[in-house]
Amino acid sequence: MIEAGKAYVTTSRLFVTGVRDLSQQCQGDAVISECLQRFGDSLQEMVNYHMILFDQAQRSVRQQLHNFVKEDVRKFKETKKQFDKVREDMELSLVRNAQAPRHRPHEVEEATGALTLTRKCFRHLALDYVLQINVLQAKKKFEILDSMLSFMHAQHSFFQQGYSLLHQLDPYMKKLAAELDQLVIDSAVEKREMERKHAAIQQRTLLQDFSYDEPKVEFDVDAPSGVVMEGYLFKRASNAFKTWNRRWFSIQNSQLVYQKKLKDVLTVVVDDLRLCSVKPCEDIERRFCFEVVSPTKSCMLQADSEKLRQAWVQAVQASIASAYRESPDSCYSERLDRTASPSTSSIDSATDSRERSVKGESVLQRVQNVAGNSQCGDCGQPDPRWASINLGVLLCIECSGIHRSLGVHCSKVRSLTLDSWEPELLKLMCELGNSTMNQIYEAQCEGPGGKKPTASSPRQDKEAWIKDKYVEKKFLRKPPSAPAREAPRPWRAQKCQRHHSSPRVPAARRKVRLEPILPSVAALSAAGAVERKFRRDSLFCPDELDSLFSYFDAGAAAAGPRKGAESEESSGEADGEAEAWGPADVRELHPGLLAHRAARARDLRALAMALAHGAEVNWADAEDEGKTPLVQAVLGGSLIVCEFLLQNGADVNQRDSRGRAPLHHATLLGRTGQVCLFLKRGADQHALDHEQQDPLSIAIQEANADIVTLLRLARMAEEMREAEAPPGQPGALAGSSPTELQYRRCIQEFISLHLEES
Incomplete structure (x- = not known):
């Protein structure tokens, strides 16, 4: 031992x-x-x-x-x-x-x-x-x-x-x-x-x-950093062997300079661009070469492609012209104080700056800035970093664990820092918040068991409070026992006076309809050039979705009727529906009817109140063609209301008495953002209404190129998933396989053909 x-x-x-x-x-x-x-x-x-x-x-x-x-x-x-x-x-x-x-x-x-x-x-x-x-x-x-x-x-x-x-x-x-x-x-x-x-x-x-054209190379003579253009070029040495070396070149401060490595000292090739000239060289064996000639020497350079050579030649010529426009001594008034180029073409840094400019502040900051979200909605713990996405409240980590134990049918918990957030869900969280939801779920906290726990309270107290609040709903404001609440009062939305027998839209009208959406379709085809990001669960990139959501929430009602068909809004019902209906009206309404009217009027608070009082999220109003609250949200024009209903269990494929699902209504009204949302949530785009029309045929009949493109791309994606699915597993998602790459190529070809036909 x-x-x-x-x-x-x-x-x-x-x-x-x-x-x-x-x-x-x-x-x-x-x-x-x-x-x-x-x-x-x-x-x-x-x-x-x-x-x-x-x-x-x-x-x-x-x-x-x-x-x-x-x-x-x-x-x-x-x-x-x-x-x-x-x-x-x-x-x-x-x-x-x-x-x-x-x-x-x-x-x-x-x-x-x-x-x-x-x-x-x-x-x-x-x-x-x-x-x-x-x-x-x-x-x-x-x-x-x-x-x-x-x-x-x-x-x-x-x-x-x-x-x-x-x-x-x-x-x-x-x-x-x-x-x-x-x-x-x-x-x-x-x-x-x-x-x-x-x-x-x-x-x-x-x-x-998979893009047919190379990314466009641009230069900026008036760049704030002083760098007109930069990139890698091959330089022919002046020794006897005439070897070619790859160097990082840049045009800055009326000089042509290069460096071997990132932190090396800059070597000046041309001290003053006003005294030199540039020309392409076709008489040497190498391709894409051009020569910069100064009074003392000449420098032979080679680009990676013909477009890059043209860009470099144009950049040098533009820099020469810009130097002549400035004062004669201005070229020598500034020294090269940079030991490295201001941009190293870092993809990460470029992506970060773009995302910062698009997103602004982080998800945590945006959601916590909503009223009441600076502390947990159930116990008051400061700086909550978890959220219940179907309830619209922010939670601390302990309360989030209690919410998880309630089940996803009651509360869906997500982290504000560790999970990814879709734009529509983020906007929904910013529309609700702890103050709004607590006014509903904590309207009457008096009586036994009504003492709200604090951050230091035991877990069992918090658990009892949360169950009483969200499951038993003991603190809701008790509705008056009025006869009006036993059955819904008759309330019907005006029917869409759409003439299905109308002739097809002429080509001239289709052209006028297509002009506003061409940039978005072109943006899809040029996605490689502008470095957009795509997600597998979304056919549009996040910034496009964000702009669509903003449009459909803020400007859909003010956009006026479409030219393709007369919608519910064009019939004048939207203005009549938007009339004030105060708290007295709300208390008298049946919860199901309240959910319908709130969804149509884009009133998230009233809709949340209706669901809290037991409204069935998929209740179909038999007196209004069997429409559901989700269909009413489509007619009202709010994508955020649609998202709220879907998060609370709304059936995206439930049909009305005319056989139309929410996707049919969104397509008929030209709601591109809602169509995209429903496709993401598993809407069946092959469903036929009683007139034997699916959403794609409706979009083609309405000459809405945005929705036609979206539905066709979604259909192609579905076909690719089915083709890539192993035996016994239909519809499995394809990985990054050659077939998926071929699918990307098909998307580009389809967009080009679609634009030509339009």
């Missing part, structure tokens, strides 16, 4: 040395360096304690017992040998005494004398032998007990010292554990961000690979 312990101490010392070396290597990170240093010192102390333990075991057990065996037991064995020898002599004397004959008195006397002497010696030695046995037995007891007691005292000291050492280290370890949890969360966020950037780069590269 001691030998194995010494080997363990030796290897432990090597491990501590490795930990300290690692601490020296991590000097740049204060957290890791401090952790390794403190833990290394503690482990070294533990090694010292182990060494002390083994030394005490050596002295108390091994050495003491070794001395007992070597000295005391050895003496006892020698005494036993002497005793055995004397006993044998006495036995021989007894034999001789017995054999002495009577007629020989001298032999008898001699044998008797020898026996007497031997017996005396035997008795003395026997006493010594018995004494040695008793002494050895007594000493054995206290020797064993003393050695084991000393060893256990050593063990006690070892563990006591170890406990004291680790007890002093315990606060730091708890602090480090808390920091480690945050580091894990930060690492997950960073990983998600890097994966998103990686997917964006791959998508951009994919779209560029």
Whole structure:
């Protein structure tokens, strides 16, 4: 044991040395360096304690017992040998005494004398032998007990010292554990961000690979940074071998410069562009070459393509013209104080700047800026970072766990920092908020069980409050028991006076209809050039969706009737419906009818109140052609109301009495954003109404190119999924396979053909 312990101490010392070396290597990170240093010192102390333990075991057990065996037991064995020898002599004397004959008195006397002497010696030695046995037995007891007691005292000291050492280290370890949890969360966020950037780069590269034209190369003579254009070019050396080297060139401050690496010093090729000229070179073996000639030298350069060569030539010519327009001395008034180009064509940095300009502030900041969202809607904990997306409230992490236990039919929980947020869902969260929803669910908190918990309340109190609030709904304002609430009052929306037998829209009208949407379709075909990001679950990129949502929420009602058909809004019903209906009207309405009217009037608060009071989200009004609240939301023109209903379980494929699903109505009214939303939520675009028309045929009849393109792309995506699905798994999503790449190419061809036909 001691030998194995010494080997363990030796290897432990090597491990501590490795930990300290690692601490020296991590000097740049204060957290890791401090952790390794403190833990290394503690482990070294533990090694010292182990060494002390083994030394005490050596002295108390091994050495003491070794001395007992070597000295005391050895003496006892020698005494036993002497005793055995004397006993044998006495036995021989007894034999001789017995054999002495009577007629020989001298032999008898001699044998008797020898026996007497031997017996005396035997008795003395026997006493010594018995004494040695008793002494050895007594000493054995206290020797064993003393050695084991000393060893256990050593063990006690070892563990006591170890406990004291680790007890002093315990606060730091708890602090480090808390920091480690945050580091894990930060690492997950960073990983998600890097994966998103990686997917964006791959998508951009994919779209560029399948675009028919190269991305347009632009230069800016009046750039604020002073860099007109920059990029990689091959430069022919001036040595005898005429070798070609790839360098990073830039035109800045009326000079042509290059550098070998990012942080290298700039090398000036042309000091003053006003004194040089540029021309393409077709008389050399290499392609895409051009020459910059100055009074003292010439520089042969090569671009990667013909378009890049033309761009560089035009950039140099434009820089020459710009230098002449400036004052003669202006070119020398500014020095090259840059050690590297302002832009290294970093895809990540460009993507980040674009996203920052589009998104503005983060999801967390945008949602927390809503009234009441600075603290948890259920317990008041500040800085909530979780949300219930179907209830529209922000929650702390503990309350979010309680909401999860309620089930997704009651509350759908999502993280504001770790999950991705669709634009429509983010806008929905910004429209609701803790203040609005608590005015509904906490309208009457008086009475037993009505005390709202705080952030420091026990979990069971919070759980009881949340169940009473959202499941039992004990704190809702009790509606008056009026007869009007037993059955809905008659309330019908005017029917859409659409003439299905009208002739097809002339080509001239279709052309006028298509002009406003051409930029968006063209944006799809040029997605590789503008570096847009696409998601698998969305056919439009997020910024396009965001603009569509803003349009359909803010300007759909004011946009006026479409030219393709007379909708419900064009019949004058929207204005009549938008008349004020106050709280008294709300209390008198049946919850189902209230949900219908709120969805049509785009009143999210009233709709949330109706659902809280038990309105069926898929209730069909038999007196209004079996329309559901989702269909009323389509007619009202609010995409956010549609999103709210879908999050609360609305059936996207439920049809009215005319066989029309919400997708049919959105297509008929030209609501592109709603069509996109319904397709994302699994709407059946092959469903036929009673007139045997599917959404695509309606969109073609209405000459709405946006929706036609959207539905056809969705149909192509569905066909690709079915084609890529393995046997027995119809409709499985295709991965990044060659077939999916071919699907991207088909999308580009379809857009081009669609524009030509239009």
